[in-house]
Amino acid sequence: MKTVNADPAELAKFSDLAHRWWDPESEFRPLHQINPLRLEWIDALVPLAGKRVLDIGCGGGILSDSMARKGAEVTGIDLSSKALRVAQLHALEASTPNVTYREISAEALAIDQPASFDVVTCMEMLEHVPDPSSVVKACSQLVKPGGWVFFSTINRNPKSFLFAIVGAEYVLQMLPKGTHEYAKLIRPSELAAHCRSADLDLSQTKGLEYNPLTRRYWLSQDTSVNYMFATRKT
Template sequence: MTEPATDPYFFGAFADKWWSEDSNMKNLASFQGPRFAYFDKFVDSWTGKKVLDVGCAGGFTTEFLSARGALVSGLDPSPNLIAVARAHAEETGKTIDYQVGVGEHLPYADGAFDIVTCVDVLEHVTDPAQTVREIARVLAPGGIFLYDTINRTPVSYFMMIVMPEYVMKIVPKGAHAYKDFIKPSEMRGYLSGAGLTQLDKMRGLTILGQRKDGSLMTWQGLDSTSTYMNVAKK
């Protein structure tokens, strides 16, 4: 495995402990339940669906979906995280296709997937508009795009940077840059420009606090001033 110090990507530095009980990234797995409680409303069954997770990191979402019967591929720019994801999938007996790559240039054929997920990632890519266009390209006709990201508001600055990084200290400092947050109006433009149709109102997913086991308490509603998630169709 590539040594973490040689990985140029921020989250790659946490690869060696990604799945550990004391991992700094453990709280990210807390979002799977509430996130997919919403996404599931738009997926009749995950079994046999060809799914790509863009920005898969160490594999929290890919393994979650593989366990549901999906045929999963995962892509991330960090070689360290992909190595960890591959190793953990092998340890747990899951068949997941992992590749190193960036969202702006997906190494997959047109129409290769029924579903693409991109969660807590769009605010980290270099070009979100290009990434959404690439996601649309690899979606099959009628395929759906499931995503969440962070709004660019004073509320999100406080809730997603000040509180988790400096007050609660549950997220490493520097994990997010306010300038990279995406307003819903911008996101709607990216979707429209890629030929994708938004299927629902923006839904917020707000962090309320942290439990003793390290998992996060969240609340889902229509308030999208901090984070928001949605579904789009090709």
């Protein structure tokens, strides 16, 4: 039997910070800042209103919550109990409609509910699991034929090491030290190969850039550090 595709150290790392998920000035500030950009990008490609959406690795629910507010019926899943409790509490306090949270892995849910979702999102998660290809395969199994799967992760190259790890964690201290491990970062060519193996066609690629002086993020075609994939199930 396959063990759960999760790193206990990674789960512990994010569990310890769970109570700070919804503080926009906390370690999760970058997620709060990029969320409107990725939300609008997803919604432009596949209008979320009325769609059944799964958010894998939802953490405290920043993206799940905003997709529900766009009119989607959202299920957020994660393996961090603490983060899920934070997400559920926020949904209650903010009266967010049509969002539920479950503590289950993508692989387990794929067995339970195959071809059940119009849209699957897996953002800022693949670089934290032992076997990214397993998650990509599960995403493909969970989405309906013709449905959309969105990924975001970090490239693996000297520039990304300098920007995403040295710059973000040590110089600017935007993220806690040790948030990302260089060896776990994923080149776009590697993620594209995982997608092809899982019958996901790459439809669009976007880069996400940051200016530390203006503290502003924007979408671009530069995928050398942070990047996103929009794929469709064949």
